[in-house]
Amino acid sequence: MVNPTSQELSLEKLRAGDRAEIARMVDEFSGPVYRLGLRMLGNQQDAEDVLQNTFMNALMHLSEFEGRSSLATWLYRIAANEALMLIRRRKPEVNIEDLQADDSDAELTPHQFVDWSGLPEDELLSEEGKKALDEAIQTLPQNLRMVFVMRDVEGLSIKDTADALGLTETNVKTRLLRARLHLRERLSAYYAERSEHLIREDKNDGS
Amino acid sequence: MMDHNHVNCETLLGSLSEYIDGELSPELCREIEKHLAGCDNCRVVLNTTKRTIDLVQSPTEAIPVPDDVRERLFKRLNLDDYLKPKSQ
Structure with missing residues (x-):
């Protein structure tokens, strides 16, 4: 910022x-x-x-x-x-x-419903957690990533992001929503897998 | 998002970003909150989306420009005579 x-x-x-x-x-x-x-x-x-x-x-x-x-x-x-x-x-x-591409075909429907939002900060911002976040950001299509980085990472307003990228504000909002949902989905999949892994480890320890 | 009116979940999803950013009218917010109270999946989507945004905005994600990168930048721009530490 x-x-x-x-x-x-x-x-x-x-x-x-x-x-x-x-x-x-x-x-x-x-x-x-x-x-x-x-x-x-x-x-x-x-x-x-x-x-x-x-x-x-x-x-x-x-x-x-x-x-x-x-x-x-x-x-x-x-x-x-x-x-x-x-x-x-x-x-x-x-x-x-892609940067100017139509946004209508991007997937919006959530599939992951694991609530990892209550995990402690030191878990989410551990080296591993940050790596998962960075990798998730890298999987965003370019057109979504650019909007996401400007708006959510660097904190530009919707209007400034639109001005900088030559997009309409509506377009920026649409892309932002898709980017956020895409990242959420990725991180949810990561934390779902991670918690399964931890449960398995616990079971093995207990046996 | 199974046991609830599909349109409501869809409507919420479409307004999720603006809801999180506080850009919706109080009326719409109330409607959304009513839906959230009865829809576990939408609540999870909201909470985890909010958390995702928090994480990328966390100060630890604000990677500074490394000193050697800054030095090379100033040299490339012929500004080396202004290459004093940033804090001064």
């Missing part, structure tokens, strides 16, 4: 190429851009490429930034494009047109 800095960035200074102000901008937004890359590409090297390419591109066009959207939205838009370009290069088999 973008943290508000003690002092607002000055668009005027940024447009004029003030290097100290640009350095502040880079520090303020490199976290969200890096994490977007990491979530979309799934590895640190590619996330670093997204990070560098995003800011190279942003610096090249900073003087033309008109401020119609917020600086954050503008940077997210560049980062999303850089991430998609890299996905296209790294995984040519993935259909990038």
